[in-house]
Amino acid sequence: MGRYVIRRLIQAIPVFLGATFLIYAAVFAIPGDPVRALFGERQVAESTLNAIREDFNLNDPLLVQYGKYIQGVFQGDLGRNFRGRPVWDIITSAFPVTLRLAVTAFSIEIVIGLIAGVFAGLGRGRFIDNLVRVSTIFLVSIPVFVLGYTAQLLFGVELRLLPIAGLRDGWLSYVMPGFVLAAGSMAYITRLARTSLVENLHADYVRTATAKGLPRSRVIGRHTLRNSLIPVITYLGFNLGELMVGAIVTEGVFNLPGIGRATFQAVLAQENSVVVGVVTILVMVFIVSTLLVDLLYAVLDPRIRYE
Amino acid sequence: MSTLLPQADRADVPPAAHLLAVEDLTVEFRTRRGVVHAVNGVDFHLDERETLAILGESGSGKSVTAQAIMGILDTPPGFITRGAIRYRGTDVLTLREEDRRKVRGQKIAMIFQDALSALNPVFSVGWQLGEMARVHRGASRSEAKRAAIELMERVRIPNAAQRVGAYPHEFSGGMRQRIMIAMALALNPDILIADEPTTALDVTVQAQIMQLLAGLQDETGMGLILITHDLGVVADVADRIAVMYAGKIVENARVHDIYARPAHPYSEGLLASIPRVDQRGGKLEAIRGAPPSLIDLPPGCSFHPRCDYRRDNCTRDVPPLYEVSADRGSACHYWQEVLGAQ
Ligand SMILES: Nc1ncnc2c1ncn2[C@@H]1O[C@H](COP(=O)(O)OP(=O)(O)OP(=O)(O)O)[C@@H](O)[C@H]1O
Numbered sequence: 324m325g326r327y328v329i330r331r332l333i334q335a336i337p338v339f340l341g342a343t344f345l346i347y348a349a350v351f352a353i354p355g356d357p358v359r360a361l362f363g364e365r366q367v368a369e370s371t372l373n374a375i376r377e378d379f380n381l382n383d384p385l386l387v388q389y390g391k392y393i394q395g396v397f398q399g400d401l402g403r404n405f406r407g408r409p410v411w412d413i414i415t416s417a418f419p420v421t422l423r424l425a426v427t428a429f430s431i432e433i434v435i436g437l438i439a440g441v442f443a444g445l446g447r448g449r450f451i452d453n454l455v456r457v458s459t460i461f462l463v464s465i466p467v468f469v470l471g472y473t474a475q476l477l478f479g480v481e482l483r484l485l486p487i488a489g490l491r492d493g494w495l496s497y498v499m500p501g502f503v504l505a506a507g508s509m510a511y512i513t514r515l516a517r518t519s520l521v522e523n524l525h526a527d528y529v530r531t532a533t534a535k536g537l538p539r540s541r542v543i544g545r546h547t548l549r550n551s552l553i554p555v556i557t558y559l560g561f562n563l564g565e566l567m568v569g570a571i572v573t574e575g576v577f578n579l580p581g582i583g584r585a586t587f588q589a590v591l592a593q594e595n596s597v598v599v600g601v602v603t604i605l606v607m608v609f610i611v612s613t614l615l616v617d618l619l620y621a622v623l624d625p626r627i628r629y630e
Numbered sequence: 631m632s633t634l635l636p637q638a639d640r641a642d643v644p645p646a647a648h649l650l651a652v653e654d655l656t657v658e659f660r661t662r663r664g665v666v667h668a669v670n671g672v673d674f675h676l677d678e679r680e681t682l683a684i685l686g687e688s689g690s691g692k693s694v695t696a697q698a699i700m701g702i703l704d705t706p707p708g709f710i711t712r713g714a715i716r717y718r719g720t721d722v723l724t725l726r727e728e729d730r731r732k733v734r735g736q737k738i739a740m741i742f743q744d745a746l747s748a749l750n751p752v753f754s755v756g757w758q759l760g761e762m763a764r765v766h767r768g769a770s771r772s773e774a775k776r777a778a779i780e781l782m783e784r785v786r787i788p789n790a791a792q793r794v795g796a797y798p799h800e801f802s803g804g805m806r807q808r809i810m811i812a813m814a815l816a817l818n819p820d821i822l823i824a825d826e827p828t829t830a831l832d833v834t835v836q837a838q839i840m841q842l843l844a845g846l847q848d849e850t851g852m853g854l855i856l857i858t859h860d861l862g863v864v865a866d867v868a869d870r871i872a873v874m875y876a877g878k879i880v881e882n883a884r885v886h887d888i889y890a891r892p893a894h895p896y897s898e899g900l901l902a903s904i905p906r907v908d909q910r911g912g913k914l915e916a917i918r919g920a921p922p923s924l925i926d927l928p929p930g931c932s933f934h935p936r937c938d939y940r941r942d943n944c945t946r947d948v949p950p951l952y953e954v955s956a957d958r959g960s961a962c963h964y965w966q967e968v969l970g971a972q
């Protein structure tokens with residue numbers, strides 16, 4: 324197991340390099356001069372601009388720029404933005420907001436998605452099942468910003484139940500954006516859990532459990548649910564990363580100062596070091612969460628062994 | 631039967647109930663394509679120490695009959711629409727689910743064809759074996775583990791103490807079926823239903839499993855219902871045979887009687903289809919035609935489209951189970967002719 328983890332982490336290095344280079348190149352390729360844009364309409368001496376360019380290695384070819392950047396990263400230096408603020412600082416102030424949002428969404432989708440999925444699966448073909456199925460189709464097919472604005476209007480403006488935007492109300496501020504961000508994945512988890520449960524309810528070993536004279540609650544709780552959860556867990560591993568990415572839109576709608584907003588602003592300003600820094604964090608979240616899921620998978624299913 | 635009873639009551643004592651008596655059992659599956667008449671009025675009984683083999687081609691309703699007895703039918707789509715299943719005289723179909731559950735596993739147990747899929751892949755075999763003691767007997771974890779090891783030893787799994795924590799996929803097919811048997815026997819049931827317990831195994835292992843079952847039956851005195859395609863196995867271990875066709879028992883007889891002279895054209899065809907060592911070179915006779923659709927059963931005798939003894943009334947009149955002799959029945963209008971033909 325330990326060897327497996329180490330191997331997975333080593334495999335992550337090329338993924339990490341590839342992803343950061345691609346992003347670096349993409350921002351590099353954006354037309355326009357970020358340094359001149361920095362001063363807007365003001366007249367600035369070419370020598371001043373050049374000094375800034377030199378300072379940020381902008382006169383070097385792409386590969387050299389990237390090389391210098393990565394060298395810094397491995398020395399623990401993520402660089403600065405054009406205004407001199409350290410990227411690390413930007414990330415550490417924005418990241419907790421996004422993380423809280425993602426964790427809120429993650430908890431919501433797990434709790435509600437699983438409960439709805441299990442009830443729909445157990446009551447297959449009945450009212451609850453149809454209700455769940457219709458509402459999940461509804462949730463999956465609505466774009467996030469439509470859902471977001473609708474929720475703001477309904478729960479914020481009309482009913483005044485929840486804060487509309489911003490972070491002024493502590494954890495309450497995360498409830499509505501959390502639900503909006505979770506909506507799609509929650510619907511997917513519901514369907515996944517339902518399908519998997521229905522399939523497993525017909526498995527031979529569930530029949531065996533009944534034939535053993537076990538109470539129905541135990542047949543379901545012990546013998547069916549655990550196996551049914553395996554595909555859901557797999558999905559959750561990818562989903563945590565997905566949520567971080569999805570947070571970019573949600574943060575925009577709800578005006579939350581998270582990674583999403585920081586990235587958006589950095590892309591507009593062509594601040595390569597900020598964009599790549601954020602992406603690096605996201606790549607690491609992806610790598611770690613998929614690794615965790617694979618390990619959890621082995622705990623849930625003894626047929627899987629990692630060497 | 632009991633000298634403790636006062637003389638006067640003696641006449642009222644009912645004849646001792648069979649260990650298991652299935653009466654007029656009828657099961658249908660309500661599917662989108664229509665109603666599948668999987669079991670159509672099955673009668674049989676089983677006594678202690680007795681082995682009843684249920685024989686019949688694929689789709690004849692053997693497994694569905696077993697599932698109905700166990701109470702593990704897929705409902706919906708499966709429904710028991712008629713009949714009774716009496717365990718020591720009590721119709722279990724009339725019991726409340728809670729009481730029915732106490733019959734399962736404790737009084738009547740079952741093993742399945744494919745032990746790999748019948749065992750839960752995510753729990754160790756020791757856990758699954760011990761679960762019987764924990765749930766039904768309130769055993770502690772350590773007691774349950776000890777019980778699991780004992781059970782594994784009882785079905786002769788080598789190194790039971792070391793292997794108790796292993797998972798189903800870590801055992802061979804034969805060992806897995808032994809584990810299923812151990813689980814079924816955990817609470818010393820009176821009846822064991824074995825649904826094609828050896829079909830998924832290779833020949834030498836098949837023989838070992840059958841030997842094990844026969845030995846355990848001798849030890850415990852349980853009644854055994856053995857569902858199988860394998861006529862060779864039947865001849866060795868069964869006392870009686872019930873031959874099923876299209877959801878009905880068409881012949882019910884002692885093993886040597888039916889092997890000597892079948893009394894139903896379908897049994898005759900089945901027996902003729904076994905390759906025999908003493909008939910080398912002779913052609914393998916198969917029953918011509920295909921089994922009928924269970925959604926749209928032929929009128930009269932279900933077997934008539936494939937039968938060489940068919941007369942006009944066979945397409946009209948459903949044959950009852952005629953009494954051929956005591957403890958022998960045949961659902962053929964012309965059973966005498968079939969008997970005489972050999
Ligand atoms: N869950 C179900 N839904 C619909 N039809 C079913 C179901 N289970 C069984 N049947 C039908 O009942 C009939 C009898 O099936 P059964 O499994 O008892 O056959 P069998 O005699 O055990 O055959 P085999 O030797 O292949 O195991 C089959 O035609 C089958 O299609």
Ligand SMILES: [Mg+2]
Nearest residue numbers: 692693694825
């Ligand atoms: Mg079967």
